Amino acid sequence: MGSLSNKQQSGFSASSTAEEVTEGIDGTGLTAIVTGASSGIGVETARVLALRGVHVVMAVRNTDAGANVKEVILKEIPNAKIDVREIDLSSFTSVRKFAADYRSSGLPLNILINNAGVGVTPFKLSQDSIELQFATNHLGHFLLTNLLLKTMKSTSRESNTEGRIVNVSSLSHQYGYHEGIRFDKLNDEPTYSRHSYAQSKLANILHANELTRRLMVLSFLRKKGAEVTANSLHPGTILTNLLRYDGFLKCILKVLSIFISKTVQQGAATTCFVALHPQLKGVGGEYFVDCNIAKPSSQAKDADLATRLWDFGLSLTNAK
Ligand SMILES: NC(=O)c1ccc[n+]([C@@H]2O[C@H](COP(=O)([O-])OP(=O)(O)OC[C@H]3O[C@@H](n4cnc5c(N)ncnc54)[C@H](OP(=O)(O)O)[C@@H]3O)[C@@H](O)[C@H]2O)c1
Numbered sequence: 001m002g003s004l005s006n007k008q009q010s011g012f013s014a015s016s017t018a019e020e021v022t023e024g025i026d027g028t029g030l031t032a033i034v035t036g037a038s039s040g041i042g043v044e045t046a047r048v049l050a051l052r053g054v055h056v057v058m059a060v061r062n063t064d065a066g067a068n069v070k071e072v073i074l075k076e077i078p079n080a081k082i083d084v085r086e087i088d089l090s091s092f093t094s095v096r097k098f099a100a101d102y103r104s105s106g107l108p109l110n111i112l113i114n115n116a117g118v119g120v121t122p123f124k125l126s127q128d129s130i131e132l133q134f135a136t137n138h139l140g141h142f143l144l145t146n147l148l149l150k151t152m153k154s155t156s157r158e159s160n161t162e163g164r165i166v167n168v169s170s171l172s173h174q175y176g177y178h179e180g181i182r183f184d185k186l187n188d189e190p191t192y193s194r195h196s197y198a199q200s201k202l203a204n205i206l207h208a209n210e211l212t213r214r215l216m217v218l219s220f221l222r223k224k225g226a227e228v229t230a231n232s233l234h235p236g237t238i239l240t241n242l243l244r245y246d247g248f249l250k251c252i253l254k255v256l257s258i259f260i261s262k263t264v265q266q267g268a269a270t271t272c273f274v275a276l277h278p279q280l281k282g283v284g285g286e287y288f289v290d291c292n293i294a295k296p297s298s299q300a301k302d303a304d305l306a307t308r309l310w311d312f313g314l315s316l317t318n319a320k
Contacts, residue, residue, distance in 0.1 A: 036116025040240030089140025212285030
């Protein structure tokens with residue numbers, strides 16, 4: 001993480017809050033989905049987008065928790081436009097149902113924030129028999145994005161505004177398996193380790209990069225600017241519920257947090273910046289830290305790995 005006072009090209013730094021980086025931006029008329037908006041960074045992201053006038057669709061698996069968050073936001077911002085909808089990102093059936101309901105609701109979609117995540121879980125398979133973190137953090141979002149991309153493109157054409165996809169990754173994407181993505185050993189319990197979380201976060205970056213490549217080819221063919229951009233980011237280190245499954249890591253983080261932690265308000269800043277800020281018009285395929293473009297690992301920049309992951313995702317989710 002950069003120094004807290006180190007303002008770089010954007011004019012913002014690690015200490016900037018989500019409110020500060022969106023100051024003066026009018027999001028009225030925009031609609032955003034925020035996954036995992038029932039806890040942590042997702043709550044603050046939803047609140048600040050709503051504060052800027054964005055119609056926020058909270059995509060959560062616990063709708064009671066979602067309804068509580070909505071109530072709290074409405075108390076502060078009575079005219080906020082907020083819906084709560086159910087999604088379990090670890091289940092392809094649930095993701096498909098969410099996307100189908102969303103499409104049939106006729107709502108536009110300008111911003112998709114793929115924020116939900118589980119961290120460092122004990123070995124577990126999803127309903128679709130895929131390692132839980134890869135299923136939730138990457139595949140659920142990969143499928144959701146594919147299923148909603150058409151809606152985002154038509155919203156972009158109709159409203160003449162660029163759509164934005166924001167993948168919330170992590171600095172920990174650097175600390176994964178040496179092969180990056182273990183295509184052949186995804187569900188291998190004997191060799192399963194904490195690196196699986198990092199693997200899923202590496203997949204978030206590769207996903208945004210490959211999607212950008214594909215969107216750029218399309219916009220080149222249409223001889224027009226980007227209709228939709230995709231970027232990824234590290235939010236910083238924030239004490240949230242993320243490490244609820246790993247007491248040991250949680251303890252370490254608690255100690256480290258005295259020196260390196262951000263508040264949730266700072267932790268949602270990069271997401272809100274990438275989702276809303278006019279500075280980023282047309283910017284895609286970048287990785288952000290502290291509201292500035294940063295360098296991810298060499299694996300995260302590996303275009304062949306990104307393409308292979310895309311094809312792998314298509315085959316596992318049976319998406320087109
Ligand atoms: N906190 C950090 O230091 C840190 C650092 C780097 C990256 N990140 C990333 O930031 C994102 C947000 O994490 P956070 O720190 O805010 O953690 P958090 O407080 O645990 O929030 C995670 C959110 O994801 C939701 N979620 C988990 N599994 C889901 C599923 N199967 N379907 C739908 N929603 C699901 C959770 O819902 P429930 O409450 O119902 O479980 C919760 O709303 C994650 O992608 C994480 O990897 C966080």
